[in-house]
Amino acid sequence: MATEPKEPRPRDDTPGLDHVYRNVAPYLTLGIQLAAAVVFFFLIGWWLDTRLDTSPTFKLIGLFLGFLGGMIKFFRSAAEMSKKDKSL
Amino acid sequence: MVDTLKHAAVSAADTIHVPAAHVAAEHAEKFEFSHLLAHMQNSKTLEFPGGHIDLPQFPPIHLGSVTIDLSMSKHVFFLLLSALFVAVFAIYAANRNRKNIIPKGIGNLFEIFIVFIRDEVALPNMGPGGLKYLPFLLTLFFFILIMNLLGLIPYGATSTANISVTAALAFVAFIMIQAVAIREQGVAHYLAHLTGGVHWSMWPIMIPVEILGLFTKPFALCIRLFANMNGGHIVLLALIGLVLLFRSVIVAPLSVVFSVGVLMLELFVAFLQAYIFVMLTSLFMGFGMQSEHTEEDAEHSHS
Numbered sequence: 001m002a003t004e005p006k007e008p009r010p011r012d013d014t015p016g017l018d019h020v021y022r023n024v025a026p027y028l029t030l031g032i033q034l035a036a037a038v039v040f041f042f043l044i045g046w047w048l049d050t051r052l053d054t055s056p057t058f059k060l061i062g063l064f065l066g067f068l069g070g071m072i073k074f075f076r077s078a079a080e081m082s083k084k085d086k087s088l
Numbered sequence: 089m090v091d092t093l094k095h096a097a098v099s100a101a102d103t104i105h106v107p108a109a110h111v112a113a114e115h116a117e118k119f120e121f122s123h124l125l126a127h128m129q130n131s132k133t134l135e136f137p138g139g140h141i142d143l144p145q146f147p148p149i150h151l152g153s154v155t156i157d158l159s160m161s162k163h164v165f166f167l168l169l170s171a172l173f174v175a176v177f178a179i180y181a182a183n184r185n186r187k188n189i190i191p192k193g194i195g196n197l198f199e200i201f202i203v204f205i206r207d208e209v210a211l212p213n214m215g216p217g218g219l220k221y222l223p224f225l226l227t228l229f230f231f232i233l234i235m236n237l238l239g240l241i242p243y244g245a246t247s248t249a250n251i252s253v254t255a256a257l258a259f260v261a262f263i264m265i266q267a268v269a270i271r272e273q274g275v276a277h278y279l280a281h282l283t284g285g286v287h288w289s290m291w292p293i294m295i296p297v298e299i300l301g302l303f304t305k306p307f308a309l310c311i312r313l314f315a316n317m318n319g320g321h322i323v324l325l326a327l328i329g330l331v332l333l334f335r336s337v338i339v340a341p342l343s344v345v346f347s348v349g350v351l352m353l354e355l356f357v358a359f360l361q362a363y364i365f366v367m368l369t370s371l372f373m374g375f376g377m378q379s380e381h382t383e384e385d386a387e388h389s390h391s
Contacts, residue, residue, distance in 0.1 A: 018208060018367065025371050029304040036304055037297045069293040072286065073301065 030077055034070040041066030128321050130161045130250060135243050167247040170234035178230065205229055209367050214374040217272075221373060224264060229366040232257065236317060236358035240351065248361075249317040251310070258310035261369045266302070269376025305372055309365060316361045320354040 045062025049055040133140045143160040150156075181198040185191045191199045210222050232248060239246025247253045270278045282298045283291055327347045331340050 018212070021364065021367055022213065022371060025368055026375070029301070029308045032304045032308060033297070033301045036300045040296060040300055041293075065293050069290075069297040072290070072294065073297050076285075 027077065027081060030074055034074050037070035037073065038063060038066035041069070125325060127245075128249065128318070128325065130163045130245075132159070132161055134162060134165055137243065162245045163247045163250045163253060166238050166245045167235060167253060170231060170238055170247065173234050174227070174230045201229070202226060205366065209363075209370050213367070213370040214377055217377060218370065218374060221264075221268065221370070225366050225370050228257070228261070228369065229362050232313070232365055233359065233362040236362060239317065239321075240354060240358065246317050246321065248313055249321060251314045254310045254314040257313070257365070258306035261309060261365075261372075262303070262306035265306070265369065265372045265376060268373045272377040305368075309368060313361055313365055316357055320350060320357055323350050324354075
């Protein structure tokens with residue numbers, strides 16, 4: 001029995017895994033980065049507090065600065081992402 | 089992590105079987121379960137069909153307050169074995185391909201992967217300028233792939249399921265990403281990029297945040313590979329452990345069928361994770377190479 005020629009499968013337009021990763025990769029670690037910034041500045045504050053015996057002043061300042069820096073980075077990245085979206 | 093798992097498993101076995109009358113069987117089962125879990129852990133003995141050998145141990149080295157134990161363990165053995173495999177097969181395939189114009193056999197197998205990494209990973213992520221980093225990416229890919237696959241053969245161990253190994257791999261990737269960025273952009277531009285483009289009064293806050301940002305990418309690479317290679321093993325252990333927990337033959341077919349399914353999935357994940365590690369490394373290297381142009385473009389669009 002001769003095999004019938006198969007119909008060419010319709011090319012699917014869903015983006016492949018490589019495409020997805022390429023677009024999403026810059027933002028995969030945004031969450032970790034925000035958390036890391038807060039924790040890092042908090043630890044600096046903690047260290048200063050134990051050195052200077054001023055608990056909890058520097059812990060609070062560290063938390064605030066870390067949150068500020070993390071958020072600035074977060075929103076700058078988000079703004080970049082939406083700018084890229086418009087150019088597409 | 090494995091230790092806590094072991095404790096959890098042992099305590100789970102305790103709570104389930106405390107009312108059971110047969111204490112001896114319970115002891116046997118505990119031994120079996122911890123024995124199963126021990127296969128995931130690093131150990132100082134190497135098992136093979138029909139026995140085991142103790143790996144050579146060296147006395148730890150003291151450097152100041154740091155103690156470094158450089159003796160062989162199961163994971164180190166399989167790491168070195170995979171390095172040897174990669175070297176031997178790659179050199180053999182290269183020699184064969186030099187003689188045969190049309191590659192065949194193992195040379196052909198290698199060529200498929202090499203062309204795939206070149207065309208689907210290096211070129212789209214880094215452009216033609218990234219081809220000079222292709223040997224690094226290929227070494228990374230084959231090394232991780234062989235390590236992942238060695239964990240799937242019986243009596244093997246997955247070196248990449250050890251967080252120290254993935255951390256070292258991520259560290260190499262980190263060095264490479266920074267080196268490429270500095271080489272392609274120049275030191276001045278690289279340092280300028282670290283300020284995040286904010287007002288100078290914000291620099292004391294933003295520079296640590298940006299430097300932390302450099303570390304989070306390789307950190308995610310490290311955790312991703314480690315968790316993926318461990319995850320499959322834990323699922324396999326849980327499925328096989330079902331037989332021991334229920335102490336019934338009826339569960340066995342289900343457990344075996346699902347184990348085979350998960351093993352197939354692990355085979356896929358071994359390739360996928362090697363691919364994703366190399367893919368993301370080349371992508372981050374590509375960012376370092378191209379960020380100069382994109383920023384220039386951004387400045388042009390602003391003005």
